[in-house]
Amino acid sequence: MSAPVRVLIVDDQALVRAGLRMILDVEPDLEVVGEAADGDQALEVARDTQPDIVLMDVRMPRMNGLDATRRIVVDEGSPRVLVLTTFDLDDYVYGALQAGASGFLLKDAPEDQLVAAIRVTSQGGSLFAPSVTRRLIEAFAHRAPPGPPPGLSDLTARELEVLRLVARGLSNDEIARSLFVTEHTVKTHVARVLGKLDLRDRVQAVVLAYESGIVRPGDAA
Secondary structure: OOOOEEEEEEOOOHHHHHHHHHHHHOOOOEEEEEEEOOHHHHHHHHHHHOOOEEEEEOOOOOOOHHHHHHHHOOOOOOOEEEEEEOOOOOHHHHHHHHHOOOEEEEOOOOHHHHHHHHHHHHOOOOEEOOOOHHHHHHHHHOOOOOOOOOOHHHOOHHHHHHHHHHHOOOOHHHHHHHHOOOHHHHHHHHHHHHHHOOOOOHHHHHHHHHHOOOOOOOOOO
Protein backbone atom coordinates (compact mmCIF):
# COMPACT_ATOMS: atom_id res chain seq x y z
CA MET A 1 0.00 0.00 0.00
CA SER A 2 1.38 3.41 -0.98
CA ALA A 3 2.02 6.09 1.61
CA PRO A 4 -0.84 8.52 2.25
CA VAL A 5 -0.83 11.94 0.62
CA ARG A 6 0.55 14.44 3.12
CA VAL A 7 -1.58 17.60 3.37
CA LEU A 8 -0.89 20.98 4.96
CA ILE A 9 -3.95 23.17 5.66
CA VAL A 10 -3.42 26.94 5.50
CA ASP A 11 -6.27 29.26 6.53
CA ASP A 12 -6.52 32.15 8.97
CA GLN A 13 -9.81 30.87 10.38
CA ALA A 14 -9.46 28.09 12.97
CA LEU A 15 -12.98 26.80 12.28
CA VAL A 16 -12.22 26.41 8.58
CA ARG A 17 -9.02 24.51 9.35
CA ALA A 18 -10.89 22.25 11.76
CA GLY A 19 -13.60 21.57 9.21
CA LEU A 20 -11.10 20.68 6.51
CA ARG A 21 -9.23 18.41 8.90
CA MET A 22 -12.47 16.56 9.77
CA ILE A 23 -13.14 15.95 6.07
CA LEU A 24 -9.64 14.68 5.35
CA ASP A 25 -9.05 12.65 8.51
CA VAL A 26 -11.63 10.04 7.46
CA GLU A 27 -9.84 9.37 4.16
CA PRO A 28 -7.32 6.50 4.58
CA ASP A 29 -5.10 7.74 1.75
CA LEU A 30 -4.85 11.32 3.05
CA GLU A 31 -2.94 12.54 6.10
CA VAL A 32 -3.08 16.07 7.54
CA VAL A 33 0.50 16.75 8.67
CA GLY A 34 0.10 20.35 9.78
CA GLU A 35 -1.87 23.58 9.91
CA ALA A 36 -0.93 27.23 9.44
CA ALA A 37 -2.84 30.48 10.02
CA ASP A 38 -0.98 32.68 7.51
CA GLY A 39 1.58 32.58 4.74
CA ASP A 40 4.59 33.09 6.99
CA GLN A 41 3.57 30.19 9.20
CA ALA A 42 2.80 28.10 6.12
CA LEU A 43 6.40 28.41 4.90
CA GLU A 44 7.72 27.33 8.29
CA VAL A 45 5.35 24.39 8.69
CA ALA A 46 5.93 23.28 5.09
CA ARG A 47 9.68 23.14 5.73
CA ASP A 48 9.13 21.09 8.90
CA THR A 49 6.49 18.64 7.62
CA GLN A 50 7.34 18.27 3.89
CA PRO A 51 3.72 17.95 2.68
CA ASP A 52 2.75 16.73 -0.77
CA ILE A 53 -0.19 19.13 -1.06
CA VAL A 54 -0.85 22.55 0.48
CA LEU A 55 -4.47 23.68 0.76
CA MET A 56 -3.95 27.44 0.55
CA ASP A 57 -6.33 30.21 1.57
CA VAL A 58 -5.98 33.42 -0.45
CA ARG A 59 -6.59 36.33 1.91
CA MET A 60 -4.63 36.06 5.13
CA PRO A 61 -2.74 38.45 7.44
CA ARG A 62 1.04 39.00 7.28
CA MET A 63 1.61 37.01 4.06
CA ASN A 64 -1.23 36.24 1.67
CA GLY A 65 -1.72 33.02 -0.25
CA LEU A 66 -0.31 34.42 -3.47
CA ASP A 67 3.09 35.26 -1.98
CA ALA A 68 3.16 32.05 0.04
CA THR A 69 2.40 29.98 -3.05
CA ARG A 70 5.18 31.63 -5.04
CA ARG A 71 7.71 30.86 -2.32
CA ILE A 72 6.51 27.30 -1.64
CA VAL A 73 6.68 26.05 -5.24
CA VAL A 74 10.00 27.66 -6.12
CA ASP A 75 12.09 24.49 -5.82
CA GLU A 76 12.03 21.28 -7.87
CA GLY A 77 10.03 18.64 -6.02
CA SER A 78 8.28 21.22 -3.86
CA PRO A 79 4.70 20.68 -2.62
CA ARG A 80 1.87 21.35 -5.02
CA VAL A 81 -0.58 24.07 -4.01
CA LEU A 82 -4.35 23.86 -4.28
CA VAL A 83 -5.93 27.27 -3.66
CA LEU A 84 -9.22 27.51 -1.78
CA THR A 85 -11.09 30.79 -2.18
CA THR A 86 -14.43 32.33 -1.31
CA PHE A 87 -14.32 34.55 -4.38
CA ASP A 88 -14.74 33.07 -7.84
CA LEU A 89 -13.27 36.11 -9.60
CA ASP A 90 -10.51 36.95 -7.16
CA ASP A 91 -7.49 38.70 -8.64
CA TYR A 92 -5.37 36.96 -6.02
CA VAL A 93 -6.33 33.58 -7.45
CA TYR A 94 -5.12 34.46 -10.92
CA GLY A 95 -1.90 35.67 -9.36
CA ALA A 96 -1.60 32.39 -7.47
CA LEU A 97 -1.93 30.46 -10.72
CA GLN A 98 0.81 32.57 -12.23
CA ALA A 99 2.87 31.89 -9.11
CA GLY A 100 2.59 28.15 -9.63
CA ALA A 101 -0.57 26.88 -7.94
CA SER A 102 -1.91 23.65 -9.41
CA GLY A 103 -5.55 24.62 -9.27
CA PHE A 104 -8.27 26.12 -7.16
CA LEU A 105 -11.66 25.38 -5.68
CA LEU A 106 -14.32 27.46 -4.02
CA LYS A 107 -14.60 26.93 -0.27
CA ASP A 108 -18.20 25.80 -0.64
CA ALA A 109 -17.22 22.95 -2.99
CA PRO A 110 -18.69 19.55 -2.05
CA GLU A 111 -16.51 17.41 0.20
CA ASP A 112 -16.04 14.72 -2.43
CA GLN A 113 -14.82 17.33 -4.93
CA LEU A 114 -12.24 18.60 -2.45
CA VAL A 115 -10.96 15.09 -1.75
CA ALA A 116 -10.84 14.29 -5.46
CA ALA A 117 -8.95 17.53 -6.15
CA ILE A 118 -6.29 16.63 -3.60
CA ARG A 119 -5.83 13.18 -5.12
CA VAL A 120 -5.67 14.50 -8.69
CA THR A 121 -3.23 17.24 -7.74
CA SER A 122 -1.01 14.84 -5.81
CA GLN A 123 -0.69 12.69 -8.93
CA GLY A 124 0.59 15.62 -10.97
CA GLY A 125 -2.74 16.74 -12.40
CA SER A 126 -4.59 20.02 -12.07
CA LEU A 127 -8.12 20.71 -10.98
CA PHE A 128 -10.23 23.85 -11.12
CA ALA A 129 -13.70 24.73 -9.97
CA PRO A 130 -15.61 24.18 -13.23
CA SER A 131 -17.86 27.20 -12.70
CA VAL A 132 -15.03 29.70 -12.43
CA THR A 133 -12.07 28.57 -14.54
CA ARG A 134 -12.98 30.15 -17.86
CA ARG A 135 -14.44 33.29 -16.24
CA LEU A 136 -11.35 33.88 -14.14
CA ILE A 137 -8.87 33.36 -16.96
CA GLU A 138 -10.86 35.56 -19.33
CA ALA A 139 -11.36 38.29 -16.75
CA PHE A 140 -7.66 38.76 -16.09
CA ALA A 141 -5.81 37.50 -19.18
CA HIS A 142 -5.97 40.90 -20.86
CA ARG A 143 -3.81 42.37 -18.11
CA ALA A 144 -0.73 40.41 -19.16
CA PRO A 145 1.64 41.93 -21.74
CA PRO A 146 1.35 40.38 -25.22
CA GLY A 147 4.14 38.57 -26.97
CA PRO A 148 5.15 34.98 -27.70
CA PRO A 149 6.89 33.18 -24.84
CA PRO A 150 10.33 31.60 -25.24
CA GLY A 151 10.09 28.13 -26.75
CA LEU A 152 6.79 28.69 -28.54
CA SER A 153 8.45 28.54 -31.94
CA ASP A 154 9.83 25.10 -31.03
CA LEU A 155 6.34 23.58 -30.85
CA THR A 156 5.16 21.49 -33.76
CA ALA A 157 1.81 22.26 -35.36
CA ARG A 158 0.23 19.34 -33.51
CA GLU A 159 1.74 20.39 -30.18
CA LEU A 160 0.40 23.92 -30.66
CA GLU A 161 -3.01 22.47 -31.43
CA VAL A 162 -2.88 20.39 -28.23
CA LEU A 163 -1.87 23.48 -26.25
CA ARG A 164 -4.91 25.36 -27.56
CA LEU A 165 -7.22 22.52 -26.56
CA VAL A 166 -5.65 22.25 -23.10
CA ALA A 167 -6.16 26.00 -22.65
CA ARG A 168 -9.82 25.66 -23.59
CA GLY A 169 -10.30 23.23 -20.73
CA LEU A 170 -10.43 19.89 -22.55
CA SER A 171 -9.27 16.75 -20.75
CA ASN A 172 -6.78 14.34 -22.33
CA ASP A 173 -9.64 12.02 -23.28
CA GLU A 174 -11.58 14.86 -24.92
CA ILE A 175 -8.49 16.02 -26.81
CA ALA A 176 -7.84 12.47 -27.99
CA ARG A 177 -11.37 12.16 -29.35
CA SER A 178 -11.15 15.59 -30.97
CA LEU A 179 -7.89 14.78 -32.76
CA PHE A 180 -8.66 11.09 -33.43
CA VAL A 181 -5.57 9.89 -31.57
CA THR A 182 -5.02 7.81 -28.44
CA GLU A 183 -5.00 9.31 -24.97
CA HIS A 184 -1.41 8.11 -24.58
CA THR A 185 -0.44 10.16 -27.63
CA VAL A 186 -2.10 13.23 -26.11
CA LYS A 187 -0.20 12.74 -22.85
CA THR A 188 3.03 12.57 -24.83
CA HIS A 189 2.21 15.81 -26.67
CA VAL A 190 1.28 17.57 -23.41
CA ALA A 191 4.53 16.46 -21.78
CA ARG A 192 6.53 17.79 -24.75
CA VAL A 193 4.66 21.10 -24.68
CA LEU A 194 5.39 21.55 -20.98
CA GLY A 195 9.03 20.64 -21.49
CA LYS A 196 9.61 22.96 -24.45
CA LEU A 197 7.91 25.89 -22.72
CA ASP A 198 9.54 25.16 -19.36
CA LEU A 199 6.18 24.93 -17.61
CA ARG A 200 5.44 23.13 -14.36
CA ASP A 201 2.00 21.78 -15.28
CA ARG A 202 -1.20 22.28 -17.29
CA VAL A 203 -2.21 25.23 -15.13
CA GLN A 204 0.75 27.27 -16.28
CA ALA A 205 0.06 26.16 -19.85
CA VAL A 206 -3.47 27.58 -19.64
CA VAL A 207 -2.22 30.89 -18.24
CA LEU A 208 0.51 31.16 -20.86
CA ALA A 209 -1.88 30.40 -23.71
CA TYR A 210 -4.23 33.22 -22.70
CA GLU A 211 -1.45 35.67 -21.88
CA SER A 212 0.32 35.19 -25.20
CA GLY A 213 -2.87 35.25 -27.30
CA ILE A 214 -2.64 31.61 -28.43
CA VAL A 215 -6.18 31.33 -27.12
CA ARG A 216 -8.36 34.41 -26.74
CA PRO A 217 -11.22 34.99 -24.31
CA GLY A 218 -14.46 33.77 -25.81
CA ASP A 219 -12.88 31.13 -28.06
CA ALA A 220 -14.93 27.93 -28.16
CA ALA A 221 -13.42 24.49 -28.14
